[in-house]
Amino acid sequence: MDGGTAVEFLDFSSQEACEEYEAFIQNHPLGGFTQSLMWCKVKSGWKHEVIIIRDDRQKIVASMLVLIKSVPIFKASMLYSPRGPVCDLGDKAVLSRLMDGVKLLAKRHHAYLFKCDPFILSSDNEGIKSMEHVGLVLQPDPDETSIQCRSNYILDIRNKTAEEIFEAFHKKWRYNIRLSERKDVVCEWFDKNTVGDRMDDFYNLMQQTGNRDGFYIRSKDYFLNLLNNLGPHCRLYLCYYQGRAISGAIAIQYAGKTCYVYGASSNTDRNVMPNHLMQWNMIKWAVENGDYIYDFQGIPHYDDENHPNYGVYQFKKGFNGEVVVFAGEFDYVLSPFMKKIIDCFYKINKKVQYRRSLLAGKLRR
Numbered sequence: 001m002d003g004g005t006a007v008e009f010l011d012f013s014s015q016e017a018c019e020e021y022e023a024f025i026q027n028h029p030l031g032g033f034t035q036s037l038m039w040c041k042v043k044s045g046w047k048h049e050v051i052i053i054r055d056d057r058q059k060i061v062a063s064m065l066v067l068i069k070s071v072p073i074f075k076a077s078m079l080y081s082p083r084g085p086v087c088d089l090g091d092k093a094v095l096s097r098l099m100d101g102v103k104l105l106a107k108r109h110h111a112y113l114f115k116c117d118p119f120i121l122s123s124d125n126e127g128i129k130s131m132e133h134v135g136l137v138l139q140p141d142p143d144e145t146s147i148q149c150r151s152n153y154i155l156d157i158r159n160k161t162a163e164e165i166f167e168a169f170h171k172k173w174r175y176n177i178r179l180s181e182r183k184d185v186v187c188e189w190f191d192k193n194t195v196g197d198r199m200d201d202f203y204n205l206m207q208q209t210g211n212r213d214g215f216y217i218r219s220k221d222y223f224l225n226l227l228n229n230l231g232p233h234c235r236l237y238l239c240y241y242q243g244r245a246i247s248g249a250i251a252i253q254y255a256g257k258t259c260y261v262y263g264a265s266s267n268t269d270r271n272v273m274p275n276h277l278m279q280w281n282m283i284k285w286a287v288e289n290g291d292y293i294y295d296f297q298g299i300p301h302y303d304d305e306n307h308p309n310y311g312v313y314q315f316k317k318g319f320n321g322e323v324v325v326f327a328g329e330f331d332y333v334l335s336p337f338m339k340k341i342i343d344c345f346y347k348i349n350k351k352v353q354y355r356r357s358l359l360a361g362k363l364r365r
Contacts, residue, residue: 022036066105112335118330154322189235205266237278
């Protein structure tokens with residue numbers, strides 16, 4: 001891009017500026033809810049800034065919402081742009097100017113590291129080279145421990161009717177959806193205005209799922225914050241059987257994509273197939289909105305049949321989408337010395353916390 005204006009930072013006090021930015025993200029092919037200003041309210045423990053690049057006509061052509069996480073002990077911070085930047089990732093000039101903005105933010109917030117994970121495919125060699133051209137380094141991820149999952153399962157619903165999409169599902173999945181309906185499983189959705197005490201039902205399911213599958217779950221307040229701050233873009237889905245909540249999910253609809261972000265299920269009544277019915281209802285919401293993608297989100301270790309997570313991939317595969325693998329995280333180290341110290345600190349702290357948890361488990365027994 002030739003010409004254009006200097007690096008600009010969004011004025012959050014200007015409603016007009018915020019609306020202009022939000023419209024840009026909403027309508028850009030690489031836009032996503034984690035680059036929305038609404039996401040800043042969800043991530044209340046982080047500060048935030050937005051870098052904007054305009055062309056000669058003063059039109060926004062590139063942007064990047066950056067979350068700022070303080071590390072108080074070291075009087076430093078980490079900068080992270082979730083699924084940013086939003087721009088033509090092949091335009092090196094634009095990327096260079098965005099990085100100029102990152103460097104200015106680094107001085108302002110005493111940052112030692114900038115990290116981003118854009119919607120760039122692992123097969124997009126030219127896009128990756130563009131990122132590397134401006135000093136960003138693609139990080140290896142052999143254990144799939146990146147902040148955002150690199151492997152997603154995507155269903156293309158562009159210009160398709162609900163009936164066409166349904167008929168493309170695996171026949172067993174179609175049968176399971178119909179079975180769930182015959183068994184009188186009821187799938188309902190709620191937003192911030194109607195959720196009431198239904199969040200208790202969802203959180204109970206999350207606790208069961210976390211205990212069963214051995215993963216950390218967020219607080220109930222976090223899920224309420226999602227609904228409250230994303231407003232009409234976010235829904236809680238719950239499936240009820242004989243008056244009991246047996247399956248639940250949170251979906252977010254933004255920028256032409258509906259994303260299945262969190263899911264949970266009961267330890268019982270799996271035979272009535274509530275998860276199949278719930279996915280179908282969320283897909284229909286995406287179709288009703290005219291979206292072009294339904295994103296089942298992460299399928300870590302989808303290519304390893306012996307991995308415990310492989311069942312997640314098998315379930316999502318039945319809806320006849322496709323595996324999409326993103327390149328992953330790109331780092332720009334702003335202070336190598338500080339990064340080495342902070343990395344060492346977190347590594348030691350993680351070991352201490354692990355040993356404490358083991359000791360606590362022994363004492364409880």
